[in-house]
Amino acid sequence: MRAKTATGPGRPRRPARRGGPGRRRRRRHLTELGFGVLALTAVIPPAKGALFPDHRDAGTAHARTVVSSAMLEQADTSNVCRRGRVALTFDDGPDVYTPQVLRVLRAYNVHAVFYMSGEKAAARPDLVRAVVAGGHLAENHGWDHPHMTDLDAAAVHRQLAATNIAITRAGAPRPTRFRPPFGDTDDVVNRQARALGLRVVRWSVDTEDWRGRRPADIAATVLDKAGPGAEVLMHDGVANSAATIEALPAIITGLRARGLCTALHQG
Known part of the structure; x- marks a missing residue:
């Protein structure tokens, strides 16, 4: 995965943090490279586009139209919790595919959690408001998707605080949850989140939808792995978000x- 140019709070120059973040970065990059090489031998690339789109980047400058009236005409709004709740969550937005995600969720009477990038929330406050207007939660995903454990405490604080400000300035309630990018957290990150009133939340089902997976495979992952209390990780702000949208009716x-009802967990 290529590095992003930092904006907003940025990344300060600093001495290495205790525990050797530079060494951890090198080990992690080598691990990620190894997984990438393995994946190249197992995945057939799509006819167009990159084999593995960067999961932090927007899908395209203009979204491909995925949702149609025919797609939603069979939508069932019944949502009875006979066995328990499953939370559907979306990371890395708000972005060009977010309005279509919202359209599907509205048709099926689903309330979801959107973990938002601060820089994108600042750029598209209209989409933050649309998420909240649909009865969904707008929560914190950091400013520009760094590995949080590579940052010192002050930089982590800036990432989280600036994202809170961007979301609230758009008209949403103050976030109470933080999902660390890559699930990458430690005691320093957790302390900074708590100081800002944020509960660190990860996931229990990873659809890996950003990897260029087919809609049927994304849906199958959720249906195979999700049980009562599951937190399902999907994305509304990546190159493959169109496939996630196509998978949503089958998932729901x-x-x-x-x-299993599709609803927000309590607390």
Whole structure:
């Protein structure tokens, strides 16, 4: 995954933090490179586009139209919690595919959690407001998707505080949850989150939808792995978000057929 140019709070020059973040970065980059090489031998690339789109980047400058009236005409709004709740969550927006995600969720009577990039929330406050207007939660995903454990305490604080400001300036309630990019957290990150009133939340089902997976495979992952109390990780701000949107009707109807309602967890 290529590095992004920092904006907003940025990354300060600093001596290495205790525990050797520079060494951890090198180990992590080597690990990620190894996984990438393995994946190249197992995945057939799409006819167009990169094999593995950077999951931090917007899908395209202009979204491909995925949702149609025909796609939603069979939408069932019944949502009975016979076995428990499953939370559908979306990272890395708000972005060009967010309005179509919202359209599907509205048709199926689903409330979800959107973990937002601060820089994108600042750039598209209209989409932050649309998320909240749909009854969804707008929560904190950091300013520009860094590995938080590579940053010192002051830089982590700036990432989180600036994102809170961007979301609230758009008209949303103050975030109460923080999902660390890559799930990358430690005691320093956790302390800074708590200081800002943020509860660190990860996930239990990773769809890996950003990797260029097919809609059927994304849906199958959720239906195979999600049980009562699951937190399902998807993305509304990546190159493959169109496939995630296509998968949503099968995910929602499949979960409900198993007695699992699609709803926000309490607390």
